[in-house]
Amino acid sequence: MVGNLKQRLDRIESKAQLLAALHNDMIKSMRDDEQRIGDLIAREKQQSDEIARLRTQVEFLSVSHSVAPTRDDLESSRAMLAELVREIDRCIADIGE
Numbered sequence: 607m608v609g610n611l612k613q614r615l616d617r618i619e620s621k622a623q624l625l626a627a628l629h630n631d632m633i634k635s636m637r638d639d640e641q642r643i644g645d646l647i648a649r650e651k652q653q654s655d656e657i658a659r660l661r662t663q664v665e666f667l668s669v670s671h672s673v674a675p676t677r678d679d680l681e682s683s684r685a686m687l688a689e690l691v692r693e694i695d696r697c698i699a700d701i702g703e
Contacts, residue, residue, distance in 0.1 A: 675683070
């Protein structure tokens with residue numbers, strides 16, 4: 607009977623040790639997971655900031671591209687400037703006479 611009780615106590619002790627080891631493993635896993643969650647939250651914040659910056663940049667580029675003159679606009683402006691310069695030259699020539 608004493609031997610039977612000893613065996614039962616030994617089994618309970620080994621189960622308690624196993625349970626304590628599993629508990630410690632779970633605590634370590636939980637801490638690792640909390641660290642990973644913190645890292646992922648920081649990364650998500652960084653990526654959100656980057657997305658906002660890139661969206662702003664896209665908006666600025668879209669606006670600047672729509673404001674940029676086309677080839678036809680440049681040629682028209684050059685022709686108008688050339689005509690103005692010719693007219694100024696005529697006026698200067700008229701004044702000189």
